Structures are given as C-alpha cells and as structure tokens.
Amino acid sequence: MDDRIRAHAETLVDWSARVEPGDEVVMRVAEGAHDLAVAVAAELGARGATLLATYGSDEVQRAYLRAYDGDFAPAEAERALYDRADVYLSLGGGRNTTATADVPGETQSAYARAREDAREARFATDWVSTVHPTRSLAQAAGMSYEAYRDFVYDAVLRDWEALAAEMGQLKEVLDDGREVHLVNEGTDLTLDIGGRTAVNSAASVTYDSHNLPSGEVFTAPAGAEGEVTFDVPITVKGRRLRDAHLVFEDGSVVDFAAVEGGDALADLLDTDEGATRLGELGVGMNRGITRPTDTVLFDEKMAGTVHLALGRAYDACLPAGESGNESAIHTDLITRMDEGSRLVVDGETIQRDGLFRWEDGFAG
Amino acid sequence: MDDRIRAHAETLVDWSARVEPGDEVVMRVAEGAHDLAVAVAAELGARGATLLATYGSDEVQRAYLRAYDGDFAPAEAERALYDRADVYLSLGGGRNTTATADVPGETQSAYARAREDAREARFATDWVSTVHPTRSLAQAAGMSYEAYRDFVYDAVLRDWEALAAEMGQLKEVLDDGREVHLVNEGTDLTLDIGGRTAVNSAASVTYDSHNLPSGEVFTAPAGAEGEVTFDVPITVKGRRLRDAHLVFEDGSVVDFAAVEGGDALADLLDTDEGATRLGELGVGMNRGITRPTDTVLFDEKMAGTVHLALGRAYDACLPAGESGNESAIHTDLITRMDEGSRLVVDGETIQRDGLFRWEDGFAG
Numbered sequence: 001m002d003d004r005i006r007a008h009a010e011t012l013v014d015w016s017a018r019v020e021p022g023d024e025v026v027m028r029v030a031e032g033a034h035d036l037a038v039a040v041a042a043e044l045g046a047r048g049a050t051l052l053a054t055y056g057s058d059e060v061q062r063a064y065l066r067a068y069d070g071d072f073a074p075a076e077a078e079r080a081l082y083d084r085a086d087v088y089l090s091l092g093g094g095r096n097t098t099a100t101a102d103v104p105g106e107t108q109s110a111y112a113r114a115r116e117d118a119r120e121a122r123f124a125t126d127w128v129s130t131v132h133p134t135r136s137l138a139q140a141a142g143m144s145y146e147a148y149r150d151f152v153y154d155a156v157l158r159d160w161e162a163l164a165a166e167m168g169q170l171k172e173v174l175d176d177g178r179e180v181h182l183v184n185e186g187t188d189l190t191l192d193i194g195g196r197t198a199v200n201s202a203a204s205v206t207y208d209s210h211n212l213p214s215g216e217v218f219t220a221p222a223g224a225e226g227e228v229t230f231d232v233p234i235t236v237k238g239r240r241l242r243d244a245h246l247v248f249e250d251g252s253v254v255d256f257a258a259v260e261g262g263d264a265l266a267d268l269l270d271t272d273e274g275a276t277r278l279g280e281l282g283v284g285m286n287r288g289i290t291r292p293t294d295t296v297l298f299d300e301k302m303a304g305t306v307h308l309a310l311g312r313a314y315d316a317c318l319p320a321g322e323s324g325n326e327s328a329i330h331t332d333l334i335t336r337m338d339e340g341s342r343l344v345v346d347g348e349t350i351q352r353d354g355l356f357r358w359e360d361g362f363a364g
Numbered sequence: 365m366d367d368r369i370r371a372h373a374e375t376l377v378d379w380s381a382r383v384e385p386g387d388e389v390v391m392r393v394a395e396g397a398h399d400l401a402v403a404v405a406a407e408l409g410a411r412g413a414t415l416l417a418t419y420g421s422d423e424v425q426r427a428y429l430r431a432y433d434g435d436f437a438p439a440e441a442e443r444a445l446y447d448r449a450d451v452y453l454s455l456g457g458g459r460n461t462t463a464t465a466d467v468p469g470e471t472q473s474a475y476a477r478a479r480e481d482a483r484e485a486r487f488a489t490d491w492v493s494t495v496h497p498t499r500s501l502a503q504a505a506g507m508s509y510e511a512y513r514d515f516v517y518d519a520v521l522r523d524w525e526a527l528a529a530e531m532g533q534l535k536e537v538l539d540d541g542r543e544v545h546l547v548n549e550g551t552d553l554t555l556d557i558g559g560r561t562a563v564n565s566a567a568s569v570t571y572d573s574h575n576l577p578s579g580e581v582f583t584a585p586a587g588a589e590g591e592v593t594f595d596v597p598i599t600v601k602g603r604r605l606r607d608a609h610l611v612f613e614d615g616s617v618v619d620f621a622a623v624e625g626g627d628a629l630a631d632l633l634d635t636d637e638g639a640t641r642l643g644e645l646g647v648g649m650n651r652g653i654t655r656p657t658d659t660v661l662f663d664e665k666m667a668g669t670v671h672l673a674l675g676r677a678y679d680a681c682l683p684a685g686e687s688g689n690e691s692a693i694h695t696d697l698i699t700r701m702d703e704g705s706r707l708v709v710d711g712e713t714i715q716r717d718g719l720f721r722w723e724d725g726f727a728g
Contacts, residue, residue: 052442070412081416
C-alpha cells in the first residue's frame with residue numbers, strides 16, 4: 001500500500017475527526033475508495049473505535065432512485081444509526097463522476113427532502129468528508145492518475161497545525177472587520193461583514209471544519225456592492241461556467257454574464273430569492289493545491305484564490321439566533337488573486353498580488 | 365447486465381425476503397457483489413422500501429481486527445440500526461475466500477462475542493443470505509467463472525413454489541415420524557426425531573428459511589445409534605476433511621476416523637460436549653445443485669444428499685420452551701444417497717437409491 005494512503009487515513013482519524021477510544025464510527029465507502037477504507041479501518045481498530053462501513057455506491061443509488069415511484073419514506077433506521085454514532089467519515093472517490101446523470105433532478109430533490117432527519121443526525125456527529133484519488137476523479141480533473149494522486153496527497157498531507165495558526169491570523173482580521181474590499185481584474189466589490197464570525201477551516205472538527213483537505217477562512221457577508229469576475233471555471237449541474245461576471249446592488253445580483261454557461265448561471269440565480277445573494281466569502285490558503293481540478297472540495301481551498309458563494313450562509317458565521325441568507329443552493333464561484341489584486345479589510349491591505357501581509361515579498 | 369442477476373434480485377426481494385412498501389432494508393454488499401447490489405437496489409426502489417447499503421469487506425474487517433488491541437466495545441449504533449430495520453439482505457461474494465486467514469481465531473471470537481446484541485437484532489429482522497458468483501468463489505469451487513455462474517443461477521433460480529410443495533411432503537413425514545433409519549455405504553444409523561418439527565427450508569422467510577439458495581428439509585434429532593460415513597469432502601477451518609466416519613452410541617460420538625483431516629475432525633469433536641452430538645438432520649432437495657463446491661450454503665442443499673450437523677440445534681425444530689443440543693459449533697457433514705441407499709421413517713421407505721417415493725422410478 002502507498003504510504004500516503006496510510007498517512008491520509010491517520011490524518012483523517014487523528015487530526016480531522018479526533019477519534020477517541022470507544023467512539024462509534026460510521027464510515028461511508030465510495031465505489032473507488034476501498035484502499036483508503038482499509039487504511040482507515042486499521043487506524044480505527046488501533047484506537048479502539050467501533051466501525052460500521054456503509055457502501056456509498058452511485059450506481060446502487062441510481063438504480064434505486066430510477067426504480068422508485070411515489071413518495072419517499074423517511075429513513076428511520078438510518079437515522080437511528082446516526083443518532084447513536086459519534087463520528088461519520090465519508091470516503092469519496094467513485095468510478096464515474098456522472099454515474100447519476102440520468103436520475104431526474106426532482107427525484108434527487110424529493111429523496112433528499114425525505115431524508116432530512118437522517119441527514120441532520122449525520123451532521124450532528126463529528127463528520128468529515130474526504131476523497132480517495134480514483135481514475136474517474138483524475139479524468140474529471142484532466143490529469144493522469146499518477147499526477148492526480150500526487151495532487152490529492154499534496155493537498156491532504158499538510159502541516160495542518162502550522163496552517164491552522166497561519167489561518168488564525170486572517171480569521172482574527174475578519175472577525176474584527178466590518179468591510180471587505182476586493183479588487184482584481186474585472187472585480188471591485190465591497191462586502192459588509194460586521195458582526196459575523198469567520199471559520200478557520202483547518203480540516204478538523206475542532207475548528208468546525210469538516211473537509212479533508214480544507215485550508216480556507218470563510219465568513220458570511222451581509223451586504224455586497226459592486227462587480228466581481230470569477231476566472232476559475234467550474235461545472236454547475238453538468239454545465240461549464242467560465243468567467244462569470246456579477247454586478248451587485250444592495251446585496252443582490254442585478255446583472256450577470258459569462259463567457260460560457262450564461263444559461264447555467266441564469267438557472268442558478270433563478271433558484272430562489274436567496275440565490276441572488278451571497279452566503280459566503282472564502283479565502284483559499286492551502287498551498288498544496290496549485291491548480292483547479294473542477295472539484296469544489298479542492299478548488300475553493302487553492303492558495304491565492306478567493307471565492308464567493310451564491311445562496312445559503314453557514315450558521316457558524318452568524319451571531320447566535322440570527323439567520324443569514326437562506327437558499328436551496330450554495331454554489332462557490334472562484335477568482336484567482338493574481339498580480340494587481342487586493343484584499344482590503346477596513347482600509348488595511350491584508351493581501352496584495354496574492355501574498356498575505358505576513359508572507360515574504362508582501363508589498364504593503 | 366446478465367438477466368439472471370435481475371432474476372436473482374427479484375427472487376431475493378420477492379420470494380425470499382417478502383419486501384413490502386415502506387420496509388426499511390439494510391443490504392450488506394460484499395466486495396465482489398456490486399452488480400447484484402445494483403439489481404437488488406432497483407427491486408427495492410420499485411417496491412418503495414428504504415435502503416441503506418453496508419460494505420461487507422473482508423479486507424476492511426481484517427485491517428480493523430488486526431489493528432485492534434484490547435476489549436471490543438459493543439456496537440450500539442449498529443444495533444440501533446438493526447432494531448429499526450425490517451429486512452436484512454446479505455449479498456456475499458468476496459474477492460478472496462481466505463482474506464481473513466491471518467486474523468487470530470481468538471480475535472474473531474472476541475469480536476463476535478462483543479457484537480452479540482447487534483447480531484441478535486439482525487437475526488430478529490426478516491434476514492436472507494445469498495451470494496453473487498465471483499471469481500474467488502469459482503476458484504474455491506475448482507470451476508471456471510462461466511461455469512460457476514451457471515452453477516449458482518441453476519441453484520438460485522428454481523421454481524420455489526413447486527419445490528416448497530414437494531418439500532412439504534417430506535416435512536409432513538418427518539413431523540409425524542419418531543425414528544429415522546439411514547442406510548448407505550458405510551452408514552447404518554438410527555435417529556430419534558419424535559416430537560421435533562421439521563423446517564421446509566424453501567428459501568423464504570415465510571418458511572423460516574433464510575438462505576438463497578435453499579432447498580432442504582431439516583429437523584433436530586434427539587438421539588443417534590450406529591455409524592455414518594460422509595463422502596462429500598468439506599473444508600473445516602481451512603483443513604480438508606474427506607470420508608469422515610462416525611460411530612454413535614446413546615447420541616454421542618464414541619469413535620471416529622477420516623481418510624483425510626482426522627485431526628481437524630478431532631479438534632471439532634473436542635470443542636465442547638455438544639460437539640459430539642447431533643444438532644441437525646437435513647435432506648438436500650435442490651436439483652439445481654448437481655455437484656459439491658466446498659461451500660456449505662450450496663453443498664448441503666444438493667438433491668440426493670443427506671447431512672448431519674455436529675453441534676447446535678435450531679430452535680425452529682424444537683417444542684416451544686425446550687432447548688436442544690447446545691454447542692459453539694454447527695458443522696454440517698454430507699453423504700450422497702446413491703445406489704443402495706435408503707431413508708426410512710418409522711419403517712416406511714421415503715427415499716431409495718436417491719429417489720423419493722413421490723418421484724418417477726422410485727422402487728418401494
């Protein structure tokens with residue numbers, strides 16, 4: 001076994017999920033994640049946790065959903081499982097990223113709605129999502145399998161303690177800040193973040209961070225004025241979106257365009273009222289991620305990028321009892337902070353030309 | 365997809381497990397059983413059942429058990445899952461029948477003991493075990509993959525309704541009977557079955573039958589006198605056992621021998637007091653199974669064979685409140701009922717030369 005698979009498993013169990021002896025662990029294994037599952041099982045065994053492995057097969061799911069006719073029943077048994085579980089580890093990594101492309105969207109939504117209780121119970125555990133590199137994901141990224149594996153492990157096997165400390169500096173600035181000013185090519189945007197709390201997303205439940213890899217600091221902006229261009233391409237529901245450009249007035253999108261995928265963007269904005277407002281401002285800080293791979297789990301954490309999400313805000317960023325932007329979607333759009341870019345908080349430049357003020361070469 | 369996979373799934377869901385709309389189903393998927401899992405998922409979807417798939421990976425299990433050090437905790441979360449589940453479908457079919465050969469037996473036993481509650485909850489559901497044909501199982505059977513698939517589907521895709529009716533005749537004879545006399549080459553054995561109830565194991569929970577394929581009628585003998593030779597070879601804990609010969613006095617084994625594996629037989633008999641007594645008399649009636657494959661799930665159901673199990677008796681065969689033979693083992697030993705054989709109940713010949721009295725060619 002590749003030593004990096006073992007290191008990935010150890011990072012997941014120790015740093016990310018903080019598994020303790022006696023913890024009851026449910027581990028979801030995607031079709032292509034077998035090798036990582038074996039490595040994680042060894043880590044869980046060594047820590048004296050219990051283990052139930054579930055099979056997260058897109059093909060099983062597709063067959064089930066396509067055959068279903070009628071209303072979905074709630075999944076009480078599955079909910080009972082998660083109610084008792086302490087930790088949920090999702091090992092992604094399928095064999096075909098478009099395996100469920102022929103399941104109608106309404107079916108998928110209806111299924112998701114019926115299972116809301118089970119999902120909430122799962123999110124109440126110390127849950128962590130990660131992916132095992134597969135040929136299918138390499139293909140989606142336009143990379144060879146070997147190169148993609150290197151890419152994934154560079155992103156996952158970081159010095160998370162050190163990165164958490166670095167990200168803590170940005171969190172402090174954002175927590176204290178009232179106004180963010182984002183300047184880049186095609187971008188001049190002002191965001192109101194007063195009273196919001198930033199999450200230091202250091203790939204560990206201890207930091208309210210549930211992705212491995214992670215490596216971003218994010219908060220929930222309340223208002224937005226100006227324009228922004230997203231030059232990192234993404235796929236939205238199977239459609240390519242390139243160089244999306246949004247104009248905000250009073251917090252809402254009032255104009256938009258895209259070099260490719262303008263119709264996909266229109267559909268997205270049309271979802272509901274909240275889809276035209278921002279739910280998240282995130283700053284990518286993972287230097288192990290050096291290129292986009294059309295997977296948001298990685299792309300949004302890429303060092304030297306900033307992302308904004310249309311749609312739902314996360315509770316962790318909001319004052320207790322206050323609800324932020326609400327929407328059925330949360331879609332991250334990403335811009336590279338290259339030469340000429342600036343991230344300014346309350347008049348103070350925090351990042352210029354993609355370099356933070358605490359980095360060598362920063363030109364204040 | 366091979367149409368037989370679909371037919372297998374339909375038989376499992378409809379005939380065996382009798383899945384109803386709204387049933388909560390847990391489906392265990394072995395490493396090599398993916399294709400059957402997809403077919404079963406479609407059947408469950410079409411019936412409006414819920415579905416949680418678990419991953420029954422021997423390699424995950426091996427890694428977990430080998431890494432574990434100390435006492436195993438009970439699996440409360442898993443137990444909660446089975447407590448709420450209506451149906452449990454186990455889709456066997458691995459990639460290596462010896463995948464856990466280097467897990468110490470004590471570890472496996474300790475793990476099984478700690479999880480007794482979860483296991484009991486699973487057995488309280490309408491559970492059914494089946495196998496998907498894999499290359500690994502074909503190899504264990506000494507067969508090509510193509511031939512093995514034909515073998516499995518011949519065994520599974522029966523006219524179960526008709527077989528259940530035929531087996532019902534034998535059940536009636538055994539239910540009313542007091543004494544079974546078994547005559548074969550190297551076999552002259554008398555078994556006391558008075559007051560015991562036979563199970564018509566027709567591969568359906570409706571018949572208290574939890575294996576697909578099945579196709580046997582079995583009961584629990586109370587006493588045994590005489591000798592018996594088992595000419596179908598089996599593997600007991602990794603050791604080959606061939607032509608085992610047992611001599612019974614007053615219900616217990618008093619002498620034994622084997623052409624191969626005598627030490628394995630000695631170890632078996634040495635397990636506990638109950639291991640020297642019989643827990644089951646079974647009569648194989650599945651004509652789709654025409655050769656032994658060293659897998660008890662199939663071998664014991666082979667038409668024209670009779671098997672006796674050393675060890676534990678099943679409650680379904682016993683009068684309410686009465687406990688039968690108790691033991692940590694239940695090991696089936698099989699004999700072919702060829703030319704010259706006889707199965708006699710209370711002086712009446714039920715089977716001669718491998719043919720039942722209701723079959724063409726039976727020579728009463």
